[in-house]
Amino acid sequence: MLAFIKAGNAVTFPEGSMMGYYDELTGKADSAGMPSDVLQNTIAYADTVFKTVMAWSKMDNYAQIRSAPRFTVIDSPGRWVPTPPMYAQAVEPHWREMRTMVLDSASQFMPPRPPKFEVQDKSSAFYKAMMEVKAVSDSLTEEQKHIAVFWDDNPFKLNVTGHVMFATKKFSPPGHWMNIVGIAAEKNKADFNTTVYAYAKTAIALYDAFISCWDEKYRSNYVRPETVINKLVNGEWRPYNSNPAFSFLYQWPCHHFCMCRRSNDGSIFRQNQF
Incomplete structure (x- = not known):
């Protein structure tokens, strides 16, 4: 869920609009008694997933077709x-x-x-x-x-x-x-x-x-x-x-x-x- 929220935040306007959910989710995990090291490892793993997904998404050819000719x-x-x-x-x-x-x-x-x-x-x-x-x-x-x-x-x-x-x-x-x-x-x-x-x-x-x-x-x-x-x-x-x-x-x-x-x-x- 943390990776999903960060990926959604990266493509949603305005940027930052989804980070409230991120803070809420990590806050609930902390309040529920999740050990600090487990929470930090979870966040680190989610960041790795997020970065991998975003890197893969940038190879979809979208950026390349932005400069393609208009339709005649x-x-x-x-x-x-x-x-x-x-x-x-x-x-x-x-x-x-x-x-x-x-x-x-x-x-x-x-x-x-x-x-x-x-x-x-x-x-x-x-x-x-x-x-x-x-x-x-x-x-x-x-x-x-x-x-x-x-x-x-x-x-x-x-x-x-x-x-x-x-x-x-x-x-x-x-x-x-x-x-x-x-x-x-x-x-x-x-x-x-x-x-x-x-x-x-x-x-x-x-x-x-x-x-x-x-x-x-x-x-x-x-x-x-x-x-x-x-x-x-x-x-x-x-x-x-x-x-x-x-x-x-x-x-x-x-x-x-x-x-x-x-x-x-x-x-x-x-x-x-x-």
């Missing part, structure tokens, strides 16, 4: 382009180069190819899917709207009213799923070891899912339905949930689905116990 938008039919309201750049085009945890590579599990981009033929798979997106979005029930808001998970929503723009910060997809793990553990009255295991397994699944998903996103570089709907059907149309700042999120493959599927697969709790 190709404004051609069927390709992704920035979408309103932020028209933000595509996020993390080199994330697939990150070291994976359990996958042998980012492309170990490649999804099927997306439907062929075809808008002239209204019977094509792409056109039908695009119009289904619009039809469903235009006729949401109140229950569906609540579900959409619950799973929105846009950590940086841009609100636009006339010329006024302001951001609202909310849950991110992995943060949402880690919270669900906590709820499931509490409802199942899971003990400490089971709860820690569930958090760790879900976190690893989410981490690799991001890398795998981003690998395919930038391989397929596929247009978002909104872009084509705005161009061919209704230039003012917007989806019910606003686009995230990292606008590559909602194109092929669906980022939210990748996160949800991997988190659910990684769960140690039965579905009917949520």
Whole structure:
């Protein structure tokens, strides 16, 4: 636990925010009568574990991709382009180069190819899917709207009213799923070891899912339905949930689905116990 707290403190903002737990834990050990030499040896061992983990983490290629080139938008039919309201750049085009945890590579599990981009033929798979997106979005029930808001998970929503723009910060997809793990553990009255295991397994699944998903996103570089709907059907149309700042999120493959599927697969709790 001491090593875990120090590692968490190193990657949590603001730095130092978790050290209160560290002091509390060592204080409890001392108050419970742990011999001084045992406590000091425990702290020394925890520091060794912490330093080893942090050294290993720095070899994940994150620092290297910070200086990698930005994504170049190709404004051609069927390709992704920035979408309103932020028209933000595509996020993390080199994330697939990150070291994976359990996958042998980012492309170990490649999804099927997306439907062929075809808008002239209204019977094509792409056109039908695009119009289904619009039809469903235009006729949401109140229950569906609540579900959409619950799973929105846009950590940086841009609100636009006339010329006024302001951001609202909310849950991110992995943060949402880690919270669900906590709820499931509490409802199942899971003990400490089971709860820690569930958090760790879900976190690893989410981490690799991001890398795998981003690998395919930038391989397929596929247009978002909104872009084509705005161009061919209704230039003012917007989806019910606003686009995230990292606008590559909602194109092929669906980022939210990748996160949800991997988190659910990684769960140690039965579905009917949520």
